[in-house]
Structure formats: structure tokens, C-alpha cells
Amino acid sequence: MSQPIHFALSQKDIPTRWYNLNADFPEPLPPPLHPGTKQPVTPDLLAPIFPENLIMQEVCPDRWVEIPAEVRDIYALWRPTPLLRAVRLEKDLQTPAHIYYKYEGVSPAGSHKPNTAVAQAYYNKLAGTQRLATETGAGQWGSSLAFACRLFGLECNVFMVKVSFEQKPYRKLMMQAWGATVHPSPSDRTEYGRKLLAEDPDCPGSLGIAISEAIEDTVKSQNTKYSLGSVLNHVCLHQTVIGQETIEQMKLAGEEPDVIVGCIGGGSNFAGLTFPWLHHKIKEQKKYRVVAVEPSSCASVTQGELRYDFGDTAEMTPLLMMYTLGHKFMPPRIHAGGLRYHGMAPMVSHAKKLGLVDAVAYPQKKVFEAAVRFARTEGILPAPEPSHAVAAVIDEAIKCREEGRGRVILFNLCGHGLLDLAAYDSYLSGTMQD
Numbered sequence: 370m371s372q373p374i375h376f377a378l379s380q381k382d383i384p385t386r387w388y389n390l391n392a393d394f395p396e397p398l399p400p401p402l403h404p405g406t407k408q409p410v411t412p413d414l415l416a417p418i419f420p421e422n423l424i425m426q427e428v429c430p431d432r433w434v435e436i437p438a439e440v441r442d443i444y445a446l447w448r449p450t451p452l453l454r455a456v457r458l459e460k461d462l463q464t465p466a467h468i469y470y471k472y473e474g475v476s477p478a479g480s481h482k483p484n485t486a487v488a489q490a491y492y493n494k495l496a497g498t499q500r501l502a503t504e505t506g507a508g509q510w511g512s513s514l515a516f517a518c519r520l521f522g523l524e525c526n527v528f529m530v531k532v533s534f535e536q537k538p539y540r541k542l543m544m545q546a547w548g549a550t551v552h553p554s555p556s557d558r559t560e561y562g563r564k565l566l567a568e569d570p571d572c573p574g575s576l577g578i579a580i581s582e583a584i585e586d587t588v589k590s591q592n593t594k595y596s597l598g599s600v601l602n603h604v605c606l607h608q609t610v611i612g613q614e615t616i617e618q619m620k621l622a623g624e625e626p627d628v629i630v631g632c633i634g635g636g637s638n639f640a641g642l643t644f645p646w647l648h649h650k651i652k653e654q655k656k657y658r659v660v661a662v663e664p665s666s667c668a669s670v671t672q673g674e675l676r677y678d679f680g681d682t683a684e685m686t687p688l689l690m691m692y693t694l695g696h697k698f699m700p701p702r703i704h705a706g707g708l709r710y711h712g713m714a715p716m717v718s719h720a721k722k723l724g725l726v727d728a729v730a731y732p733q734k735k736v737f738e739a740a741v742r743f744a745r746t747e748g749i750l751p752a753p754e755p756s757h758a759v760a761a762v763i764d765e766a767i768k769c770r771e772e773g774r775g776r777v778i779l780f781n782l783c784g785h786g787l788l789d790l791a792a793y794d795s796y797l798s799g800t801m802q803d
């Protein structure tokens with residue numbers, strides 16, 4: 370054994386608390402607004418859709434929030450997740466850079482999303498909720514919530530963006546295997562879905578539409594709450610177990626990152642990896658360059674505006690201060706379904722506005738070229754979403770080679786691509802378009 374490449378923690382090292390960046394922002398995060406009055410929303414306004422304990426987390430000012438023992442016990446099924454050094458990719462790129470990746474694909478659903486799904490199911494169970502309604506794009510969130518609901522004995526009702534429902538049957542089957550009910554969205558289950566289907570029976574759907582349907586289902590059903598897998602503050606909070614573990618693992622590796630990279634759809638895996646590092650960047654003036662990578666075809670941060678906008682297409686959510694392409698934006702059918710969202714988490718947007726993070730955009734073919742290069746050196750087939758991060762990391766490592774400069778690069782490999790092989794097929798057969 371020549372060189373350590375795997376930096377393992379044990380079950381006792383699972384973080385005991387979540388980190389809340391809202392406690393450390395140099396300027397406070399702009400609050401969500403009521404769309405009618407334009408006043409900050411009060412917790413009672415959110416009460417029909419979220420349980421009180423999660424509403425309190427959404428507005429929580431504390432830096433640290435204790436993780437309930439029941440949640441940590443479930444995290445132990447796959448956490449702590451591995452941190453690996455990509456020595457074979459480094460060699461292939463002939464780069465002096467050191468590349469590390471945190472691998473969240475080892476969870477039961479194959480992505481980072483169970484980190485918040487388990488927490489949300491727990492708090493809902495505690496609050497007496499019997500049924501959760503949600504939306505899902507490519508199915509990663511729906512499958513994560515289906516899994517979490519099963520463990521806590523909750524019913525799970527999922528509105529899945531129609532184009533994915535048809536193109537990606539395997540995650541739908543995972544949800545059904547865990548006992549969830551899945552509808553293609555737009556569906557005939559809601560007034561809003563029926564209206565859209567009457568206008569266009571072939572409407573491919575979007576996350577914004579599916580969110581509207583899930584919220585309508587929530588307010589019109591008994592003992593039902595709504596659950597969102599990204600964007601919101603409490604989701605970013607739950608994901609910070611990723612970054613906290615990574616800080617300990619980089620200590621084991623004896624290195625500190627110069628560049629920290631993650632892909633952004635709604636912003637939660639990026640928040641999860643980077644916020645604990647931003648804590649040190651803010652408190653100790655660390656020089657980490659923190660980079661968010663989005664698809665060129667749905668580039669909310671690099672091409673959108675920072676303003677108040679709705680989180681959904683039907684204008685049912687509060688107004689959120691975020692980078693947005695507009696809530697009516699219909700993203701093209703790219704393979705990274707998890708990155709097809711018009712907005713960005715308010716906390717990630719705020720970090721970008723304050724100059725704590727940078728953003729770049731990549732086109733689809735370049736992303737898959739990077740994914741295949743990663744698979745052929747490191748073995749793991751990355752999901753299309755984190756392949757955006759892989760593409761940016763490869764470019765950074767090549768820059769290091771050209772400048773003759775060693776740097777430490779860390780990124781979040783937030784899911785595997787074993788259920789996204791149709792996307793690989795499209796790339797490998799040469800039919801993929803940008």
C-alpha cells in the first residue's frame with residue numbers, strides 16, 4: 370500500500386449537531402415575504418404546510434442545532450460517508466493538484482438527500498403528521514423521502530415531473546418499493562394539474578409545477594404536510610453533516626482545501642459541504658475559494674437576477690430573496706434533472722451576494738465528458754448533477770498543471786449515476802446535445 374486514499378471516520382464521529390450559517394452571515398438573510406402584503410411571513414402562515422418544529426428551524430438564529438438521537442441512529446446506516454483522494458484522476462490529468470471527494474452516493478437512495486429526508490420525517494412524526502406530500506424531479510428526492518417515511522411509518526405522496534416519470538422509471542420503482550404513491554406531474558389529482566393538462570396534454574412538467582401540485586394536495590388533505598428536498602434554510606441546515614465530517618477527514622488527510630466545489634440545483638448539497646467550511650472562512654479569514662457549478666441551460670446564479678420570486682410556478686409559496694430565472698421559466702430537458710430549478714436557496718444566494726462563494730456554468734456535453742473521465746479513473750459513475758462539479762474540478766486541476774502550481778481541491782460527489790445510465794447512453798452514442 371503506497372499512499373492513503375480513503376479517510377474513514379467511525380460511527381461515533383457522526384456529527385451531533387447541524388451548523389447554521391445564518392448565525393455567522395456578516396449581513397442578515399432577507400426574510401421570506403407574504404406575496405400579498407409584502408411583509409415578512411409569520412410562522413402561522415406556514416403552519417398549514419409545515420409542522421411547527423420545522424418552521425422554528427427555518428427561522429432559527431442559533432449557530433448549532435442538536436441532531437436528535439433517533440436521526441443519528443438512522444444516519445448510522447450509511448454515515449459517516451467516505452472521503453477519498455482521486456489519485457488516479459490526478460495522474461490521468463498529470464496535475465500537481467490534490468483532488469479529494471466526499472462521496473454521498475453510499476446512502477440507501479444513492480444521494481445526499483436522505484440527510485434531510487430522515488430529519489424531516491422525524492420532525493413530522495413528532496408533530497403528529499400522518500402523511501407527507503412532495504414533488505420530485507429525477508426522483509432522487511422522492512425516493513429519499515419515500516425511504517425516510519417508511520422508517521417512521523408515514524404515508525408518502527409524490528408528484529414526479531412527467532418527463533422523468535416517463536424517462537426514468539427506476540427511481541419511481543424505488544419509491545413504490547418503499548411504499549410511496551407516485552403521480553406524473555402535471556397530474557389529474559389537483560386543480561392546478563388538471564388546468565395545465567387541459568391547456569397542454571403533453572406538458573412535460575417542471576419542478577415548479579410539481580411543487581404547486583404537492584402544496585395544493587397538502588392544504589386540501591387531512592393530516593398532511595408538505596416536504597421540500599432543497600432550497601429552504603432547514604434543508605441546508607440538515608445537509609451540514611457532510612461538511613462537518615469532511616473537515617475531520619481532511620485533518621486525517623493532513624491537508625486543507627484551497628478550492629471547494631459543489632453542483633447547485635436548489636443549493637442543498639453545496640450548502641451541506643461548504644457551509645461548515647464557510648464558518649471557518651468567516652471566523653478565521655481562511656482563503657478558501659468556494660465554487661458553485663450549475664448547468665448553462667438553467668443558470669439561475671450566473672444568468673439570473675437576485676430578487677424576490679416565488680418558489681413555484683402557481684405562485685403559492687412565499688416570496689424568497691434568491692437568484693432566479695423567473696418562476697415561469699421552463700428549463701430544457703437536460704439529463705441533470707436535479708439541476709432543473711429556476712431559483713436558488715436563499716442562503717446560497719446570500720453567500721454569493723456577500724462574495725463568500727463564486728459560481729460558474731457548464732454545458733451538458735462537457736459535463737458528461739468529465740463524468741466518463743472520472744468513471745474511467747476512479748471507478749464510480751457519478752450522477753449527472755455532481756458531474757458538473759467534476760467538470761469544474763478537472764478544469765481547475767488542468768489550470769494547476771499549466772501554472773505549475775499545486776492546489777488542494779475538494780468536491781462533493783453527491784450521488785451515483787447507476788440509475789442515470791440512459792444519460793450515459795445518450796452521451797456515449799453521440800446523440801447528446803448541449
Ligand SMILES: *Cc1c(COP(=O)(O)O)cnc(C)c1O
Binds near residue numbers: 481482632633636708
Ligand atoms: C437533488 C440533487 C441535486 C440537486 O439538489 P441540490 O439541492 O442543489 O443539492 C444534485 N445532485 C444530486 C445527486 C441530487 O439528488
